[in-house]
Amino acid sequence: MSEINSYHAHIYYDEVTYEQASKLCDVVAKKFNVPVGYKHKQLVGPHPMWSCQITLMSETFATVIPWLMVNRSGLTVFVHANTGDDLKDHTEYTMWMGAIEPLNLEIFRTATVSEGWI
Secondary structure (H helix, E strand, C coil): CCCCEEEEEEECCCCCCHHHHHHHHHHHHHHHHHCCCCCCHHHHHHHHCCEEEEEEHHHHHHHHHHHHHHHHHCCEEEEEECCCHHHHHHHHHHHCCCCCCCCCHHHHHHHHHHHHCC
16 A cells, blocks of 8 residues: 555636635635645646645645535535555545546656556
8 A cells, every 4th residue: 555645635617616716725725724736727737627736634634625525615626645656646546526527647647658667
C-alpha cells in the first residue's frame, strides 16, 4: 500500500459558477486555514473544467471533506490522494462529490511510457 502524503480537493466550475466556486474556496481557506491554490480560468493538468485546488493533510481531511459535502451547493469536487504515483492518485485513490468528470489521463500515461513504467 502506498503512503498518502496529502490530499487535493479540486473544486470544478465554469464561467457561470466561477463566483460561487471562488466564494466557496475563500470560505474553506478562512474557516479551515488550509492552502487554497489559484482559481484557474483555463484547463490545468488532467482536469476537464476550470478548477481551484485545496491541499489537505490527514489532520484536516476529516473536517474539510464532510463540510464540503454539505456546502458545495451543487459544484463538483474531485478529491485524490497524493502518494507520488500521479496516475493512481487520479484514478484509484479518488473520491467524487457531484458529477464524475472524465480526466485527461494521457499526461500521466505519456510520462510513464517514456520512463519505461508501462
